[in-house]
Amino acid sequence: MFLTCLSIFLAxxxxxxxxxxxxxxxxxxxxxxxxxxxxxxxxIWFMVVRKALxxxxxxxxxxxxxxxxxMTGTVIGGxxxxxxxxxxxxxxxxxxxxxxxxxxxxxxxxxxxxxxxxKDNLNQEKDLLIVDVKSRLTKEVIMDIKRIAPEAFxxxxxxxxxxxxxxx
Numbered sequence: 001m002f003l004t005c006l007s008i009f010l011a012x013x014x015x016x017x018x019x020x021x022x023x024x025x026x027x028x029x030x031x032x033x034x035x036x037x038x039x040x041x042x043x044i045w046f047m048v049v050r051k052a053l054x055x056x057x058x059x060x061x062x063x064x065x066x067x068x069x070x071m072t073g074t075v076i077g078g079x080x081x082x083x084x085x086x087x088x089x090x091x092x093x094x095x096x097x098x099x100x101x102x103x104x105x106x107x108x109x110x111x112x113x114x115x116x117x118x119k120d121n122l123n124q125e126k127d128l129l130i131v132d133v134k135s136r137l138t139k140e141v142i143m144d145i146k147r148i149a150p151e152a153f154x155x156x157x158x159x160x161x162x163x164x165x166x167x168x
Contacts, residue, residue, distance in 0.1 A: 005065040008052055012069025013076060015044035024085050032046025087135035087158065093145055094118075094153040098126040102148045106131060111141065133161060 022037035081101050095102060097117070106129070107115045114130040133141055138156060145152055 001059060004051065004055055008048055008062060009065040009069040011044055011048040011051075011105065012066055013073040015041050015048065016070050016073025017077035017080060018044070020074055020098075021081050021084070024081035024095050028085055028087070082136070088132055089135050089138045090158070090159045091129075091133065091138065091141055091145070092155040093129040093130045093131070093149070094120070094126050094152070095125050095149045099127060099149055102145065102152070103129065104113045104149055106141075109144070121136075121165065141150065 018037050018041045022034055022041060025034055025037065044136070052066055055062065063093055093102075103115060111131050111133060115127040116130070118126050118128050120126050131141060141156060142156070145154060
């Protein structure tokens with residue numbers, strides 16, 4: 001029974017990790033690998049379910065191992081997705097006009113910063129800063145912006161494609 005539970009647990013880790021990674025690839029529109037991942041996911045899932053349902057052992061440990069494998073696979077799949085799928089966030093910051101303290105700081109930190117002059121709905125002059133960063137740096141950049149310009153209006157967007165620009 002130990003080997004049955006272990007094999008179910010490990011197979012669920014693999015198939016759920018593949019499922020989580022496949023979902024991330026679908027969101028990022030990486031279409032070539034998606035059908036292969038879907039096939040592997042379904043094949044492993046079928047084999048695990050068949051093994052779990054066709055065992056002579058009537059123990060609560062089998063569904064527990066099945067569920068623990070699912071849980072662990074979700075964690076591992078999420079980790080792999082964050083590491084393997086390159087996600088770029090576009091941070092848009094509306095701040096006071098010529099906020100050189102913030103602009104200079106971001107540039108000193110080696111972030112590419114685009115500055116666009118604008119007027120808000122009260123006709124006040126503002127600047128729109130656009131900073132594209134790898135997703136793992138997004139929280140850090142936002143904390144820096146809030147520290148330097150606490151009044152800033154900040155919007156973070158997933159960026160689908162980036163051509164030519166500078167991304168840290």
